[in-house]
Amino acid sequence: xxxxxxxxxxxxxxxxxxxxxxxxxxxxxxxxxxxxxxxxxxxxxxxxxxxxxxxxxxxxxxxxxxxxxxxxxxxxxxxxxxxxxxxxxxxxxxxxxxxxxxxxxxxxxxxxxxxxxxxxxxxxxxxxxxxxxxxxxxxxxxxxxxxxxxxxxxxxxxxxxxxxxxxxxxxxxxxxxxxxxxxxxxxxxxxxxxxxxxxxxxxxxxxxxxxxxxxxxxxxxxxxxxxxxxxxxxxxxxxxxxxxxxxxxxxxxxxxxxxxxxxxxxxxxxxxxxxxxxxxxxxxxxxxxxxxxxxxxxxxxxxxxxxxxxxxxxxxxxxxxxxxxxxxxxxxxxxxxxxxxxxxxxxxxxxxxxxxxxxxxxxxxxxxxxxxxxxxxxxxxxxxxxxxxxxxxxxxxxxxxxxxxxxxxxxxxxxxxxxxxxxxxxxxxxxxxxxxxxxxxxxxxxxxxxxxxxxxxxxxxxxxxxxxxxxxxxxxxxxxxxxxxxxxxxxxxxxxxxxxxxxxxxxxxxxxxxxxxxxxxxxxxxxxxxxxxxxxxxxxxxxxxxxxxxxxxxxxxxxxxxxxxxxxxxxxxxxxxxxxxxxxxxxxxxxxx
Amino acid sequence: xxxxxxxxxxxxxxxxxxxxxxxxxxxxxxxxxxxxxxxxxxxxxxxxxxxxxxxxxxxxxxxxxxxxxxxxxxxxxxxxxxxxxxxxxxxxxxxxxxxxxxxxxxxxxxxxxxxxxxxxxxxxxxxxxxxxxxxxxxxxxxxxxxxxxxxxxxxxxxxxxxxxxxxxxxxxxxxxxxxx
Numbered sequence: 167x168x169x170x171x172x173x174x175x176x177x178x179x180x181x182x183x184x185x186x187x188x189x190x191x192x193x194x195x196x197x198x199x200x201x202x203x204x205x206x207x208x209x210x211x212x213x214x215x216x217x218x219x220x221x222x223x224x225x226x227x228x229x230x231x232x233x234x235x236x237x238x239x240x241x242x243x244x245x246x247x248x249x250x251x252x253x254x255x256x257x258x259x260x261x262x263x264x265x266x267x268x269x270x271x272x273x274x275x276x277x278x279x280x281x282x283x284x285x286x287x288x289x290x291x292x293x294x295x296x297x298x299x300x301x302x303x304x305x306x307x308x309x310x311x312x313x314x315x316x317x318x319x320x321x322x323x324x325x326x327x328x329x330x331x332x333x334x335x336x337x338x339x340x341x342x343x344x345x346x347x348x349x350x351x352x353x354x355x356x357x358x359x360x361x362x363x364x365x366x367x368x369x370x371x372x373x374x375x376x377x378x379x380x381x382x383x384x385x386x387x388x389x390x391x392x393x394x395x396x397x398x399x400x401x402x403x404x405x406x407x408x409x410x411x412x413x414x415x416x417x418x419x420x421x422x423x424x425x426x427x428x429x430x431x432x433x434x435x436x437x438x439x440x441x442x443x444x445x446x447x448x449x450x451x452x453x454x455x456x457x458x459x460x461x462x463x464x465x466x467x468x469x470x471x472x473x474x475x476x477x478x479x480x481x482x483x484x485x486x487x488x489x490x491x492x493x494x495x496x497x498x499x500x501x502x503x504x505x506x507x508x509x510x511x512x513x514x515x516x517x518x519x520x521x522x523x524x525x526x527x528x529x530x531x532x533x534x535x536x537x538x539x540x541x542x543x544x545x546x547x548x549x550x551x552x553x554x555x556x557x558x559x560x561x562x563x564x565x566x567x568x569x570x571x572x573x574x575x576x577x578x579x580x581x582x583x584x585x586x587x588x589x590x591x592x593x594x595x596x597x598x599x600x601x602x603x604x605x606x607x608x609x610x611x612x613x614x615x616x617x618x619x620x621x622x623x624x625x626x627x628x629x630x631x632x633x634x635x636x637x638x639x640x641x642x643x644x645x646x647x648x649x650x651x652x653x654x655x656x657x658x659x660x661x662x663x664x665x666x667x668x669x670x671x672x673x674x675x676x677x678x679x680x681x682x683x684x685x686x687x688x689x690x691x692x693x694x695x696x697x698x699x700x701x702x703x704x705x706x707x708x709x710x711x712x713x714x715x716x717x718x719x720x721x722x723x724x725x726x727x728x729x730x731x732x733x734x735x736x737x738x739x740x741x742x743x744x745x746x747x748x749x750x751x752x753x754x755x756x757x758x759x
Numbered sequence: 760x761x762x763x764x765x766x767x768x769x770x771x772x773x774x775x776x777x778x779x780x781x782x783x784x785x786x787x788x789x790x791x792x793x794x795x796x797x798x799x800x801x802x803x804x805x806x807x808x809x810x811x812x813x814x815x816x817x818x819x820x821x822x823x824x825x826x827x828x829x830x831x832x833x834x835x836x837x838x839x840x841x842x843x844x845x846x847x848x849x850x851x852x853x854x855x856x857x858x859x860x861x862x863x864x865x866x867x868x869x870x871x872x873x874x875x876x877x878x879x880x881x882x883x884x885x886x887x888x889x890x891x892x893x894x895x896x897x898x899x900x901x902x903x904x905x906x907x908x909x910x911x912x913x914x915x916x917x918x919x920x921x922x923x924x925x926x927x928x929x930x931x932x933x934x935x936x937x938x939x
Contacts, residue, residue, distance in 0.1 A: 400866040470833040472826065511815035512874065513860050516794075516825030524819055723817070724810040 171225035171277075171313050173322045175200050175207045176291075178218045178670060179610045179743055181263045184248050184282070186224055186289040189263070191608040194744040206323035207311075210754050214300035215333035215676045218669055220246075221292040221311055221322065223277060228315060230272045233294060235309025238302050239326060242445045243269040243311075246291040246666070247652075248282050249605055249643035262643070264605040264665045265635075265652040266293050268443040272314075283641070293669060296326055297448060304330040331756055337675050338682040339619045340455050340597070340626030342389045343651065345379070345633040348372040348402055353637075354653030358660055369404050373427045376404075378661030379633065379651065380431055381441040385448065386664065386672040387679075389455050391628070397508040399464025406460035407491075409484070416480045418466060418487045425495070428457060432497035443659040456501030456550070461485065461538065463508065463515055478537055485541025492547045501595075503572060504538055505552035506531060521576065523557045524720050528565060535569055550595060557719040563589060574599050574628050577729070581710035590623055597626040602667065604645035608743040612650075612667045613674040614704060617749065620678050621695055621706050633662075674746060677753035684756040694752065701748045703740045764898065767929040771841060771905055772895055775924045778838040779893040779909035782845070782922040785831060788913030791849055791920060794824045794861050803876045804853035814876040820862075829862055832922070836864060841926055844868065847911070848884065849920035851877045858884060858920070867925045869896065869906040884908060888918045903928060 176182060177198035181189035200219045202208040211217035223231060235241040244266035251260050261284055269292070278287035294311065309324040351372055352359050359371055376392060383390040394405025404427045407418040430436035437451035463469045466484020471477040492502060506519025510527070517527035535551055542549045551569055555562055556576030563573075563585050571594040579586055579598055589596045598619070603611035615627045635649025636642075640656065650671075654663040685691040699706070713726035764772070795803075795818070802814040832845035844865030851857035857877045860870075870878055880888075887894040887908040896906035904925040911920040 396866060398864070398866045468833075470830055472830075509815070510820060511818040511876075513862050513871075514864070516820040516822050516829070516862070523816060526822070529822075723813055725807070725813070 170227060171223060171229055171315055171320055173311060173313055173320055174222040174224065175205075175322060176220040176222055177744075178220060178293075178673065179608075179746065180220070181609050181666065182220075182222055182289055182291055183263075184261050184278075184284045184287040184289050186222065189609065191606065192610075192743045194742050196742065196744055196747075198744045198747055202325070204323075206325050208325050208327075209296060210327045210329060211296060211298045212329050212331040212333050212676070212680060212754065213298045213302050213304075214335070215298060216669075216673060217296045217298070217326065218673055219294050221294055223275075223290045223292065223313060224288055225315075226277055226288070228274050228276055230274055230314045231269065231292060231311065232272055232314075233309065233311045233324075235296060235307060235324060235326070237305075237307030237326075237328065238299060239307050239309070239328070240297040240299070240445065241309055241324075242295040242297065244293040244295070244664070245269050245275070246293060247640065248284060248287075249639060249646070250283075250641045251606070251643050251645065262605040263291050264646060264650075264667060265639070266664050266666060266669065267654075267657045268445075268659070268663065270443070293666060294324075295669065296324070297445070298326070298328055299448075300332055302328050304328050329754060331680065331754065333676050334679045334683055335450060337387045338679050339616050339624075339675065340389050341387070341616055341619075341671060341675055342391050342597070342626055342628040343383050343632035344391045344393070344599075344628050344630050346393050346631070347396065348376060348392070348394075348404060350634060351375045351653075355655045355660070357655055369402070369423050370426075372402075373404055373423070375661060376427065377430065377436055378441040380436060380454065381439070381447070382444060382651065382662050382664060383668075384437050384454065385440065385444065385446055386668050387449075387675040388668075388671070389626075390632075391456075391458060391503075393458050393505070393507060394460050395462045395465065395507070397512045398514045399462045399469065399508070401460055401462075401465065406465060409466055412468070412480070413476050414479055414483070416466070416483060418484060418491070421491060428497070429495065431457060432492075432495070432500050434499075442661040443654055443657075443663060444661075453497070453499040456503050456548075458503050458505055459488065459549075461488070461504045462506060463519070463534075469515075481534075481537045482541045485538055489542050489545045489547050489549070493545065498546045498548065501548045501550050501572070503550055503552045505554070506534060507554075520554045521556045522553075522562065525558055525561060525718075528558075528562070532565075535566075539569070554599065557722055560585060561719070567592065571595070573597065578710075578714070580706070580708040581714060583707040586622060586624065590625070595626075596624045597628055598622075598624060599628040599630050601647050602629045602632060602650050604647045605643065605667070606645055608741070609666060609670055610743050610746050611741075612671045613746045613749075615671065616674045616678045617698075617702070617746075618704065618706065620682065621698060621704075674749070677746070677749050680753035680756060681749060684752075698748065698752075702745055765929065768898070768905065771839070771926060771929065772907065774839040774841075775843060775905065775907040775926060776893055776895065778835055778843070779907045779922065779924055781838060782832075782835050782909040782924070783893060783911065785835065786828070786847065786909070786911045786922055788911045788917070788919040790824055791828060791847055791861060791911055792913065794820050794828060794847075795849075795859070796820065800852050800859070803859050804851050804857075806876070815874070818876070825862060829864065832862070832864055835922070836924070839926070842867065843924055843926040846871060846923040846925070847920065848923060849911075850880075850888075856880050861920070863923075867904055867927055869904045869923060869925045884921050887921050891918050898928070 177200045209217040233241045246263040247265035248261035311322040395401040434452040440446040467480035550572040552572040554574045631648040636644035650667040844867040846863035848858045883896045909922040
């Protein structure tokens with residue numbers, strides 16, 4: 167009987183557990199309002215983007231939930247998964263909303279949900295995306311969320327004020343979701359790969375799935391980065407062609423898998439279709455911002471010859487062949503990122519490519535950059551040299567001036583409020599990296615990534631690992647600090663599924679894009695950023711600790727710095743969970759401009 | 760239970776054993792000992808439980824000796840006509856019964872666990888060092904690596920470490936992932 171069910175709306179930043187209690191970290195002193203006086207969902211939304219809310223289904227038994235909307239708008243429903251987190255030392259298991267399972271068609275649901283296995287579950291949360299196309303007419307649109315059970319229906323009215331405001335097509339900050347290799351897919355999609363994954367079939371499945379990860383992230387206004395080679399320099403064949411011969415005769419051959427993998431990503435055709443289970447696509451199909459190149463100490467030259475003439479011949483010629491292939495294919499719209507990722511602590515090489523700690527190691531990097539520049543010459547391919555930098559960043563900023571630099575800075579960059587703007591001013595791409603806030607943190611915490619990026623006037627943020635939600639994200643979650651994208655296979659979807667964090671992040675990027683366009687048009691960026699600084703207690707820059715001032719980076723460590731250099735998300739305790747309202751209000755204030 | 764050896768595996772192990780004999784002659788234990796810095800070794804043996812990344816943060820090597828040794832191991836790998844990777848392990852100074860990886864090539868390994876700074880000495884490594892002889896590590900399963908260990912001695916003849924030569928079993932379904 168529908169009478170035994172109740173529908174309630176909740177703000178996008180306010181999660182609930184499966185018993186109807188608010189997520190503790192989301193409870194705000196001034197909570198965001200999502201309903202009007204009559205209890206209808208009331209949203210204000212710019213065109214060419216999304217507005218979202220949550221629906222709580224409360225009751226017991228079988229039901230069907232559906233949603234519809236008029237005025238040319240579209241509405242998407244997602245069922246929330248409650249991730250089990252086991253209590254420490256025998257404490258009770260707790261349940262946290264995050265993964266979002268697309269609801270397509272009138273599928274019967276149960277409460278308690280037998281799949282989610284929660285004793286005594288009384289509440290099921292759903293995520294609702296309202297998509298407002300770029301050509302929607304400003305004005306009012308209405309819709310409804312309906313729950314049908316036992317021949318009766320309860321519903322929730324949805325009212326959307328479509329604003330005369332259009333979200334820019336391209337995000338002004340790159341919010342990157344990093345990942346490593348393709349073998350993780352076999353763990354998360356065992357049915358897709360079958361019992362004995364091998365050969366061409368395995369690589370084709372890997373490409374297909376990676377493409378779906380790209381599609382999902384792209385649709386959420388982000389970038390998926392997928393590094394193909396390991397710390398040893400080895401790589402799977404979807405990431406680079408084979409090397410044949412040696413010295414002057416060395417050739418890169420067998421591009422089929424590489425082209426199949428990267429072609430649609432680099433020409434943008436991939437985004438003309440949506441990932442399985444997803445609506446859309448709703449963004450124009452364009453080439454991605456950038457991809458990693460496979461260049462590393464073992465590709466395209468053999469490290470056996472390092473320091474000898476054969477290494478330079480093999481490396482420079484190999485880069486030329488790689489560049490020629492990209493040019494021949496017309497893949498010149500995306501950044502092609504040369505990045506040395508290895509660390510000497512893993513013992514494959516005696517120097518750091520990533521996060522250089524000892525400045526003496528830069529001898530190697532500079533030599534690689536010299537040879538790479540010789541190889542690419544004045545190519546139209548948008549090559550950049552990426553340096554993930556922490557300990558030595560200040561020294562490297564000056565040492566590497568004049569190259570096509572792409573900085574991805576660790577948390578220490580907050581110590582350098584004068585140097586970071588100089589990098590940006592001289593044309594270096596400047597990002598920072600971080601971890602992903604876990605599912606137990608405030609839902610709005612993830613918004614800090616785009617906020618801090620924009621406020622420090624950087625170009626992007628890299629969540630260092632986004633595709634690994636742990637060995638059992640469903641019933642033994644590790645908190646999801648390395649995975650805001652989930653595998654969809656257990657729900658019958660041959661691709662990834664989004665999360666609440668990914669949705670909130672997307673909505674935040676939209677807001678930043680609106681604010682950025684408005685302040686650039688009005689020429690009042692300084693004033694608006696100052697206003698945000700006054701109202702939002704996020705520390706954008708920091709005074710370095712004494713050790714960082716008095717000691718060389720070679721002598722720094724977590725003890726004397728009293729700060730962790732690993733990319734972990736740090737919760738801002740002083741932030742109210744509804745802190746983003748300041749940005750949202752400003753974003754939607756520009757109507758008619 | 761140990762897996763049966765098929766003829767191809769026997770042949771591979773013979774070739775690896777020959778390469779290991781070369782390694783035991785060519786790899787200089789004194790030079791190997793000069794690769795990691797004293798400070799690096801201190802933190803490998805004495806990790807700080809409150810700062811888990813310290814041993815990694817302070818890991819450092821002498822560039823030239825590292826480079827020479829890496830190249831030597833590359834060349835030793837080429838003594839066999841199948842994919843085979845070499846790793847150099849030394850006794851962990853200040854931590855009895857433990858071994859520290861000094862350097863390695865490629866992605867085929869038996870003992871290394873990503874990010875680890877030392878391991879408890881496996882029985883076969885202990886045997887290799889005690890006997891100063893090449894040892895074929897037990898083959899437990901067809902999906903696992905084939906491994907042969909070569910003793911590494913210093914100028915006094917003291918065995919200070921081992922070279923691990925590992926290859927994928929002939930029946931292995933695919934190469935190990937780049938990321939492991």
